[in-house]
Amino acid sequence: MNYRRRTTIIAATCLVVSLAASSFVLHRTDQLRPQATLDEVLFLSSPKVIERASLGYKGLMACIYWTRTVQYFGYRHHYYAASYNLLAPLLEITTHLDPHLVVAYEFGSSFLAPKPPHGAGEPERAIELMKYGIENNPDNWRLYYDLGFVYYVELRDYKAAAEAFERGSHVPNAHPFLKILAAQMAQHAGEYETARMLWSATYQTTQDKQIKQNAIDHLRALRVDEDVKHLQQAVTRFGERTGRLPANMAELLGAEGIPGIPVDPDSHPYKMTPEGRIEVRNPDDLPFITRGLPPGYQRKYHVLP
Amino acid sequence: MPAIEILGLEKIYSVGFWRKRPKRALHPLQLTVEDGEIFGFLGPNGAGKTTTLKLLMGLVSPTGGSARILGHEWTDPAVKAQIGFLPEQPYFYDYLTVRELLEYYGQLSGVPAKQRSQRVEQVLHQVGLQDARDVQLRKFSKGMLQRVGIGQAILHDPKVVFFDEPMSGLDPMGRREVRDLMEQLKQEGKTVFFSTHILSDAETLCDRVAIIHQGELRGVGAVEDLTSSVQGKIEVIWQGTHIPPSVKALGADCHVSGDCARAIVSEDQQDAIIDVLRRERQHLISITPVRISLEAYFVEKLRHSETTAGKTA
Amino acid sequence: MRNRIAYIASNTFREAVRDRVLYNLIAFALLLSGAAILVGQISIEIEKLVVINLGLTAVSLFGVVIAIFIGIGLVSKEIEKRTLYTVLSRPVRRWEFIIGKFFGLAGTLVVNTFFMAIGVFAALFYVSHKFVRADALILVALYFIVLEFVIICSVALLFSSFSSPLLSAVFAFSLFIVGCFAEDLRNFAGMAHGILRWLATGAAYLVPNFSAFNVITSIAHEQPVAGQLILQNTLYALSYAAMALSGAVLIFEHRDLK
Numbered sequence: 001m002n003y004r005r006r007t008t009i010i011a012a013t014c015l016v017v018s019l020a021a022s023s024f025v026l027h028r029t030d031q032l033r034p035q036a037t038l039d040e041v042l043f044l045s046s047p048k049v050i051e052r053a054s055l056g057y058k059g060l061m062a063c064i065y066w067t068r069t070v071q072y073f074g075y076r077h078h079y080y081a082a083s084y085n086l087l088a089p090l091l092e093i094t095t096h097l098d099p100h101l102v103v104a105y106e107f108g109s110s111f112l113a114p115k116p117p118h119g120a121g122e123p124e125r126a127i128e129l130m131k132y133g134i135e136n137n138p139d140n141w142r143l144y145y146d147l148g149f150v151y152y153v154e155l156r157d158y159k160a161a162a163e164a165f166e167r168g169s170h171v172p173n174a175h176p177f178l179k180i181l182a183a184q185m186a187q188h189a190g191e192y193e194t195a196r197m198l199w200s201a202t203y204q205t206t207q208d209k210q211i212k213q214n215a216i217d218h219l220r221a222l223r224v225d226e227d228v229k230h231l232q233q234a235v236t237r238f239g240e241r242t243g244r245l246p247a248n249m250a251e252l253l254g255a256e257g258i259p260g261i262p263v264d265p266d267s268h269p270y271k272m273t274p275e276g277r278i279e280v281r282n283p284d285d286l287p288f289i290t291r292g293l294p295p296g297y298q299r300k301y302h303v304l305p
Numbered sequence: 306m307p308a309i310e311i312l313g314l315e316k317i318y319s320v321g322f323w324r325k326r327p328k329r330a331l332h333p334l335q336l337t338v339e340d341g342e343i344f345g346f347l348g349p350n351g352a353g354k355t356t357t358l359k360l361l362m363g364l365v366s367p368t369g370g371s372a373r374i375l376g377h378e379w380t381d382p383a384v385k386a387q388i389g390f391l392p393e394q395p396y397f398y399d400y401l402t403v404r405e406l407l408e409y410y411g412q413l414s415g416v417p418a419k420q421r422s423q424r425v426e427q428v429l430h431q432v433g434l435q436d437a438r439d440v441q442l443r444k445f446s447k448g449m450l451q452r453v454g455i456g457q458a459i460l461h462d463p464k465v466v467f468f469d470e471p472m473s474g475l476d477p478m479g480r481r482e483v484r485d486l487m488e489q490l491k492q493e494g495k496t497v498f499f500s501t502h503i504l505s506d507a508e509t510l511c512d513r514v515a516i517i518h519q520g521e522l523r524g525v526g527a528v529e530d531l532t533s534s535v536q537g538k539i540e541v542i543w544q545g546t547h548i549p550p551s552v553k554a555l556g557a558d559c560h561v562s563g564d565c566a567r568a569i570v571s572e573d574q575q576d577a578i579i580d581v582l583r584r585e586r587q588h589l590i591s592i593t594p595v596r597i598s599l600e601a602y603f604v605e606k607l608r609h610s611e612t613t614a615g616k617t618a
Numbered sequence: 619m620r621n622r623i624a625y626i627a628s629n630t631f632r633e634a635v636r637d638r639v640l641y642n643l644i645a646f647a648l649l650l651s652g653a654a655i656l657v658g659q660i661s662i663e664i665e666k667l668v669v670i671n672l673g674l675t676a677v678s679l680f681g682v683v684i685a686i687f688i689g690i691g692l693v694s695k696e697i698e699k700r701t702l703y704t705v706l707s708r709p710v711r712r713w714e715f716i717i718g719k720f721f722g723l724a725g726t727l728v729v730n731t732f733f734m735a736i737g738v739f740a741a742l743f744y745v746s747h748k749f750v751r752a753d754a755l756i757l758v759a760l761y762f763i764v765l766e767f768v769i770i771c772s773v774a775l776l777f778s779s780f781s782s783p784l785l786s787a788v789f790a791f792s793l794f795i796v797g798c799f800a801e802d803l804r805n806f807a808g809m810a811h812g813i814l815r816w817l818a819t820g821a822a823y824l825v826p827n828f829s830a831f832n833v834i835t836s837i838a839h840e841q842p843v844a845g846q847l848i849l850q851n852t853l854y855a856l857s858y859a860a861m862a863l864s865g866a867v868l869i870f871e872h873r874d875l876k
Contacts, residue, residue, distance in 0.1 A: 055798040056828060057678070059671040059835035063664065100839040103664060318876075362707045364875040382709050390707035396699050398629075400636040412625040413708045457704055467707075 045089055047096035054097065062098030069094055069104070073111060074210060077118075080299075084120035088112055091129060099136035102143065103208055105129060109146035110202070110211045113154035117299075118214075118287070123154045141175060142205070144168025148181065152198060158189035177201050192226050220265040221288035224280060227262055228292035231270060231278040234258065245276040264292075306376050308465050308496035309338035313370030314360050330356040332521045333370055338498055338513075343491050345511035346500040347603065353520040354500035355393055358469050362390050375464060386415055389458030393469040395450060399443035403434055403453050406442060407460055414461035424460060432456045433482065447474040455486060466490060468499035472506055484510055508599045516606055523606050531602055538595040541568050541578055544588040551581045569595060622710055623718040630722020631729075634688055639726065642680055643733050649676055654741040665745040670756065670838040673738035678763045678834075680734070681727055682794060685767050688726070689774025690786035692719045693866075697875055706875070713867040720775055720863055727767045735760050752840035758848065762831045765855035769826045770794060772862035779866040780873065793825060800827040826858055 054061040069090040076084055091108045094101060111119040112126035130147035137143055148164030151157045162185035169178035177197070184194045196219065203215035234256045238246050246252035249272045253261070261269050268281040270292065280292040284299070313333040320328045331353045338344045348354050359365040361372055363380055372379040375387055397406055407425040416424055429435045432452040437445070445453065451474060458466050471487075472480045487497050487510055501507060507514055508528060516524040524531060548559045548566050555578055557568035566587075570578050575592065582589055634640075650673055657668045693716070696702040705715065735757075742753065773793055777786035796803070800822060807818035830851055833843055 052799065052802070055795065056832040057671075057675045057834065059667075059838050060675040062835070063668045063671050066664065098835055098839075100836075100841075101664070101667075318874075359875070362703070364703060364706060366872070366874060382711060385707065385709040388707065390704060392700060392703040394700075395704065396701055397704070398633065398701055400633055409625065409629055410704070410708065413622055413705065413710050415709060454704070461708075 045093075047093045050093055051097055058097040062094050062101055065090060065094040065097065066101060066104060069107070070210070073107075077111075077210070080117040082116050084111075084116065087120040088122055088125045088129075092125075095129065095132060095136075099133070102133070102137065102140060103206075105133040105143055105146055106206055106208060106211055109149050110214050113150045123150060126150045126154070139171055141168045141171040141173065141178060144171065145175070145178060145201070145205075148185075149198065149202065152185070152189070158185045161185050161189075175201070175205065192222055196222050217287050221286060221290075224264055224286055224289045225291045227264065227270065228278050228280070228289075231262060231272075232291070235272070235276050235278065239276070245274075246272065248272065306340065307337045308340045308342075308375060309336070309344075309361070309498060310373040311336040311357070311361070311370075312372055314357065314367050314372055315369045316356055316360060316365065317368045329520055331360070334517075334522055336515055336522065336525065338496060340496055341491065341494055342512040343487060343497045343510050344499070345507035345514040346498065346517065347502065347504065347507055347514055348500070348517040349502055349607070352517045354502075354517060355469055356520075357517070358390070358392075358467055358500060361467065386461065387464045389461070389463040389466040391451075391454040391458045391466070391468045391471055394447075394473060395454035397442050397450070397453060397457075400441065402439050402441055403445070403456075404429065404438040406453065407457060410457045411460055416461050424462075428456045428460050431459070431486070448476065448479045451475055451479070451483075455483065459490065463495070465496045465498065468497065470501055471499055472501060472503055480506070504598075504600045504603055514599070516603060518607050524602075528599060531599070538569055538571055539575055539592055540595050541570065541582070541592050542566070542590040543582055544590055547585075547587070549581060549585040549587065551585070552578060555581070565590060622714050623721065626710070626715060626718025627721035627725060630692070630719050631725050634723070634726040637688075639684060639688065640730065640733075642684060643730065643737075646676060646680055646734055647737050650737050650741045654744050657745065666742065667838050669738070669741045669745050671834060673734075673741060674756070674759050674763065674834045674838075677731060677734045677738065677760065678766065678832075681731060681763065681767050682770055684730065685723065685727055685770040686774050686787060686790045686794070689723055689771050690778050690783045690790060692723065692775055693778040693870065694781065694783050694786065702875060712871050716775065716779065716863065716866050716870055720771060720859075723771045723775070724768055727771065728764060731760060731764055731767070750840075752837075755837035755840065755843065758843045759833050759837045761848070762833055762851060765851055766828055766831050768855050768859050769797075769828075769862070772859035772866070773826065776862045776866040776869075779870045794828075797826040797828045800825055801829045827854070830854070 050061065050065075051058060069087070072090060073084065073087055088108075091104055091112065094104045095108075098104075108126055108129045112129065113119055113121075113123035115121040127147070127150055130143060130150060133140075133143040134147065144164050144167050148161040148168065151161035151164060162182050165178050165182035165185065168174055169182060181194075181197060181201070184197065188194050199215045199218045199222065203212055203219065206212055206215070231252075234252060235246065238252055238255055242255075246255065249270070252258075252272060263269050264280050264286065266282070266285055270278055271281060272278055277295075278292055279294055280286055280289065283289070283293050283297055287299075311334050313335060314331065315333040316329075316331040318328045318330055320326050334357060346354050346357065356365070360367050361374070361379055363385075374384050377384045398409075401409065404425060407428060408421060411421045411425060426435070429438055432455050434449065434452055434456065437449065442450070442453065451471070455468070455471065458468070468487075471483050475483065484506065487499070490497055511528055513525070513527050514531070515522060542565050544565060546561045546564065546566060548561070548568070552568050553559060555568075555570055555574055557570045557574075557578065559566065559568040561567075568578065572594075579589070579592075650669075653672050654665075654669055657665045696705075702715075706712065738756065739749075739753075742756075743749065770790070774786065774790045777789050781789065803818060803822040803825070807815055807822050810818050830847065833847075837843065
């Protein structure tokens with residue numbers, strides 16, 4: 001009996017100790033290779049190979065790759081990555097496995113085309129992806145919208161955008177705004193109203209959180225751009241009238257008869273520099289704005305590999 | 306009509322991966338078993354007893370020859386309903402209880418549903434397993450499994466039963482019970498064909514035996530005929546402890562046991578010794594022919610067949 | 619005759635149940651609930667898609683594994699343990715034995731699938747909070763999965779009738795995987811020449827073709843399944859199973875049970 005008890009104690013201790021040791025080593029190894037798990041996803045980068053490897057269970061594989069895509073982008077976006085090399089391949093694999101996964105195309109249209117750190121900076125691949133989506137889902141109006149979206153926002157090809165919206169509007173059950181957008185493209189493409197319409201449409205019709213947040217950020221930026229533009233025009237008018245710059249924001253507001261205190265979407269009042277420039281208080285909180293930035297302002301990006 | 310007729314059944318196995326070497330397990334066998342007898346099929350291990358039984362059960366197909374059971378071709382499925390089989394060291398579905406197993410076998414044997422449970426109970430009692438009826442077979446000892454085997458063999462009241470080494474693995478009590486059971490089956494009018502290498506069992510039970518060795522039949526016949534066909538001696542017993550010298554003069558083998566004296570002489574000296582004993586006024590108790598044991602016959606037969614070319618007796 | 623097959627089938631089912639095979643349902647339930655809850659957390663807009671895809675894939679894969687693991691032992695185990703001797707000494711034809719075993723195994727899988735289906739629908743309700751008419755398509759997908767099982771059972775039984783359990787498992791799994799690629803094999807055969815073409819074509823038609831049975835992806839997007847496809851898949855499964863079972867019966871009929 002003594003031998004048995006001794007063996008039991010030694011074996012049990014061994015078990016506990018080795019469990020602790022292996023967990024500890026694994027933890028340390030994870031810290032050594034920060035994003036290795038995500039990057040390894042594309043060890044197999046050919047959609048065809050992955051399709052075969054899934055033995056016919058493509059739907060599930062597509063779900064898995066979609067999950068990876070969302071996590072990949074979300075993580076890197078959070079840290080303002082300088083590149084998103086794997087986004088296009090991941091989306092291509094996902095949609096190859098399940099061509100009807102519409103949300104993947106939506107994601108591609110929002111995030112493949114814009115430049116880093118807001119996206120992968122590959123508008124041509126985005127166009128390709130949208131066309132592939134339309135080919136496989138010709139009755140889904142959403143994909144025509146996404147295609148037009150890319151043309152409008154990133155490539156500023158208003159004619160192609162109009163075409164896409166127009167085609168989409170003929171699809172049964174199409175959202176009514178497609179017709180409106182198609183018409184807007186022709187005349188008022190560069191206006192804030194049009195852009196606002198587009199981003200609102202995206203915000204209302206998507207269910208993906210990241211796409212929604214992106215749309216909100218753009219709408220806020222549009223508002224800021226507009227506000228700053230108007231305020232800057234007010235400064236110019238003041239200068240033409242009085243021949244000098246306003247002493248401060250309060251004088252400007254009073255002189256131009258602007259009611260209340262103009263604030264940005266975060267409720268921070270706009271400020272005016274001594275040189276008469278209208279600027280936002282916290283440019284870091286307002287991505288996508290093109291006006292109201294201090295001169296020489298650079299957004300801080302992490303250069304994630 | 307004989308119960309079993311084996312008409313030249315033989316079996317040659319092809320052994321080896323590329324089917325090169327033929328291995329003869331059974332030479333063409335000619336054998337008849339009469340209705341209602343207990344027939345012993347004797348032989349050392351590997352003699353071909355199990356092969357013969359497997360051939361008769363249709364588990365293995367013969368290289369040549371045929372057989373008839375109860376007048377039908379042995380492959381006729383109708384025959385199967387009338388025979389029972391106990392294989393050597395049987396093993397059953399161990400996830401079933403013995404009652405479930407017997408019910409299942411009853412179903413397969415075509416025992417009508419109404420009689421099935423009754424019959425199962427009957428058989429459970431007959432083999433002494435009624436207290437273990439709801440125990441899973443995986444918990445059974447070897448002896449109990451043997452009894453299950455006998456039970457399933459007689460469940461459907463077959464006319465002929467085939468037992469392969471029915472006593473193997475049993476303790477003396479168990480063997481006695483199996484022997485009693487086989488006697489009972491004979492009384493019920495069934496034919497029992499069983500193989501064994503334990504000769505004492507055969508001696509007490511069988512009406513007739515056959516001896517098989519290295520796939521060939523070496524001898525067939527009633528036990529008495531086989532054992533008494535040799536030697537032809539008689540044993541004379543008389544009262545008293547006195548051995549007359551004239552008896553010894555006959556060349557008799559004499560000894561005293563208890564209050565009797567015994568002498569063994571050859572058959573042709575029977576009259577001579579009776580005369581001597583009468584003259585000496587000894588009180589004769591009995592005169593019986595001496596039988597050699599079946600074992601001695603068996604050993605002798607085997608040795609004989611090994612040294613010569615081997616012929617049936 | 620029909621009775622004996624039914625008796626053998628129900629005994630086979632009983633064996634599977636007592637072998638605790640139905641415990642796999644617990645693992646399945648855990649997997650599915652875990653996934654449903656997890657997916658709700660990550661919320662990637664496709665909860666329903668994930669539940670359907672994961673649920674049905676799991677039903678399919680679990681079932682294939684069970685079909686093969688039980689199927690390969692159905693005959694060989696009985697021969698090895700010699701339980702077969704006392705069965706075949708009864709008025710049971712050898713072919714009845716094979717067919718009975720087949721129905722027992724297929725029946726086990728149908729029951730298993732039934733419980734799993736309940737699990738899938740429960741998980742679906744948990745993430746969607748309601749059922750829509752299109753959810754009935756899941757039943758079609760499940761029916762196709764059951765047809766796949768019928769084919770695999772017959773194949774496993776075929777191998778079991780002449781081969782050891784280990785080899786049978788290897789063959790059966792290989793055949794399943796090849797069956798998933800059967801379409802590619804046929805394409806390859808179309809492109810090859812000469813004797814290779816004949817061999818490839820022969821192989822492509824001899825192996826089970828599972829491509830048409832996997833509709834999980836499309837029904838997850840609520841695309842309808844053609845009635846014609848349902849009919850043809852049924853016919854294919856029945857004829858293929860008949861082929862494999864005939865082979866099993868042939869082999870078993872002539873086998874010496876040493």
